[in-house]
Amino acid sequence: MLKPYITAIFTFFIVFAGFASAGHNEAQGAESKDIKTEIKSYINHHLQDSHDFNLFELNGSHVGFPLPVILWDNGLHLFLSSAFHHGETVAESNGNYYTLFHNKVYRTDAAGSITLDDHQHPTNVAPLDFSITKNVFMILVVALLMLWMFGSMSRSYKSGKGLPQGVGRFLEPIILYIRDDIAIPNIGEKHYKKFMSYLLTVFFFIWIVNLFGLTPLGVNVTNNIAITFCLAILTYLITTFSAKKDYWMHIFWMPGVPAPMKLVLAPIELLGTFIKPFSLMIRLYANITAGHIVMMSIIGLMFIFKNWLGSSLSFFLAFVLSILELLVAALQAYVFTMLSALYFGSAVEEHHHEEAHH
Amino acid sequence: MEKLISEFSVGLFFWQLVIFVSLILLLRKFAWKPILSAVDERETKISEALDQAEKAKAEVARLQSNNEALLREAQAERDAILKAARDAKEAMITEAKTKASEEANRMIEQARESIRNEKMAVMTELKNQLAAFSLEVAEKLVKEQLSTNTKQAELANKLVSEIKLN
Numbered sequence: 001m002l003k004p005y006i007t008a009i010f011t012f013f014i015v016f017a018g019f020a021s022a023g024h025n026e027a028q029g030a031e032s033k034d035i036k037t038e039i040k041s042y043i044n045h046h047l048q049d050s051h052d053f054n055l056f057e058l059n060g061s062h063v064g065f066p067l068p069v070i071l072w073d074n075g076l077h078l079f080l081s082s083a084f085h086h087g088e089t090v091a092e093s094n095g096n097y098y099t100l101f102h103n104k105v106y107r108t109d110a111a112g113s114i115t116l117d118d119h120q121h122p123t124n125v126a127p128l129d130f131s132i133t134k135n136v137f138m139i140l141v142v143a144l145l146m147l148w149m150f151g152s153m154s155r156s157y158k159s160g161k162g163l164p165q166g167v168g169r170f171l172e173p174i175i176l177y178i179r180d181d182i183a184i185p186n187i188g189e190k191h192y193k194k195f196m197s198y199l200l201t202v203f204f205f206i207w208i209v210n211l212f213g214l215t216p217l218g219v220n221v222t223n224n225i226a227i228t229f230c231l232a233i234l235t236y237l238i239t240t241f242s243a244k245k246d247y248w249m250h251i252f253w254m255p256g257v258p259a260p261m262k263l264v265l266a267p268i269e270l271l272g273t274f275i276k277p278f279s280l281m282i283r284l285y286a287n288i289t290a291g292h293i294v295m296m297s298i299i300g301l302m303f304i305f306k307n308w309l310g311s312s313l314s315f316f317l318a319f320v321l322s323i324l325e326l327l328v329a330a331l332q333a334y335v336f337t338m339l340s341a342l343y344f345g346s347a348v349e350e351h352h353h354e355e356a357h358h
Numbered sequence: 359m360e361k362l363i364s365e366f367s368v369g370l371f372f373w374q375l376v377i378f379v380s381l382i383l384l385l386r387k388f389a390w391k392p393i394l395s396a397v398d399e400r401e402t403k404i405s406e407a408l409d410q411a412e413k414a415k416a417e418v419a420r421l422q423s424n425n426e427a428l429l430r431e432a433q434a435e436r437d438a439i440l441k442a443a444r445d446a447k448e449a450m451i452t453e454a455k456t457k458a459s460e461e462a463n464r465m466i467e468q469a470r471e472s473i474r475n476e477k478m479a480v481m482t483e484l485k486n487q488l489a490a491f492s493l494e495v496a497e498k499l500v501k502e503q504l505s506t507n508t509k510q511a512e513l514a515n516k517l518v519s520e521i522k523l524n
Contacts, residue, residue: 049367070369129369136373143381150389157396162403168393175393196394197386205378225362226371230378285362 073127210329
């Protein structure tokens with residue numbers, strides 16, 4: 001239903017914006033190029049993790065607060081990220097010097113020199129970085145928020161005689177939805193209970209984190225491959241360790257097909273067990289990253305067009321896209337939970353081989 | 359793919375793993391288990407309550423049908439009693455009527471009897487009187503007729519003639 005509208009808006013927008021900006025192009029050519037590169041670097045910067053929590057930039061100075069940097073480089077190095085001065089200075093810790101290069105910490109000398117190889121990659125030693133970065137900080141915030149939210153919800157059942165109070169009234173239908181429409185149909189009445197904790201946590205974690213990503217705080221947790229990799233590997237490990245005989249039987253010795261086919265199918269099925277969580281990882285990462293890039297590009301267009309038609313149109317488009325992103329935030333959480341449940345379901349499924357098998 | 363690998367941050371992965379796994383464990387203990395068990399408990403309570411309501415409804419229906427049966431029985435009994443009373447009344451009336459008419463007949467019969475007796479007495483009295491009168495009259499007549507000797511002789515003759523000697 002939404003798709004034709006978006007297409008129409010896009011067409012309208014491109015045609016008119018093209019006309020509108022045509023007049024300005026030559027006069028403001030140099031200026032708009034600067035803005036374009038600035039926007040591009042801003043978007044790149046936004047998508048990256050960072051060692052300090054930047055709220056916004058005011059007249060070239062950063063407004064925010066520093067976060068702890070924890071490095072393992074033949075010993076523990078602990079200092080605040082304010083020591084980097086947003087990558088402008090070299091930080092000294094226990095006789096070692098560190099500097100930021102593209103938001104990554106490298107060991108350097110007192111002068112902060114970085115040597116690059118042919119591919120523009122630094123050859124300096126990168127220490128193991130366990131810093132509480134912006135994303136780690138956000139994960140902690142979300143984790144504490146969830147603990148508080150669901151903890152108080154579970155307590156409210158006792159005072160409310162089995163009925164949820166406050167925020168629980170909104171959350172309970174969602175929990176019941178995950179139980180009745182995701183867990184039970186996919187995993188089955190018999191085994192679903194032991195997976196509920198993971199499914200509920202992963203759903204609310206992805207959803208809340210995605211919603212925080214849409215706020216102007218600019219914390220974008222789920223567009224880090226490390227995060228989605230972590231979630232996917234957990235799904236993979238739970239699937240693998242809760243798998244029953246039938247699951248392995250279906251991978252290595254598919255019943256009901258001729259022996260040569262079984263030999264062909266085994267590696268394919270085995271590969272499939274890795275591809276499934278891999279697709280989970282990529283889907284969540286790509287959806288959120290793409291959403292943010294498009295969103296920020298359209299907001300950036302406002303500054304490029306600098307006329308009432310283009311800017312108001314891109315404002316409208318950004319507004320529509322924000323609503324779409326709200327949907328995507330919940331949808332991706334749903335898809336991840338749903339597919340995890342599906343994989344768990346296939347792991348604990350019990351077949352009856354004597355009866356007909358496809 | 360290469361970009362993805364170069365983007366991969368070990369530190370972020372480490373923290374996410376630590377925080378997320380502890381989040382799952384903490385929430386399981388403090389939130390999911392109590393919430394899901396509370397919901398389960400509530401659901402069983404609701405279904406039990408519904409069952410009980412159903413049972414109570416059946417019980418009420420049963421009681422109602424019982425009551426109706428009782429009512430019908432009572433009505434039937436009442437009807438029977440009324441009918442018996444009516445019958446008794448009618449029987450009593452009929453009996454009284456027969457008794458009364460019998461008594462009346464008996465009395466009438468008695469009256470008739472006494473009338474008949476009176477009449478007989480009167481008749482006897484009358485007959486006696488008549489006989490006395492007749493004797494008196496006959497005496498007088500005989501005295502008259504047999505006042506002379508001739509007349510006496512005539513009668514004696516006549517009587518003698520009437521006697522047939524066989």
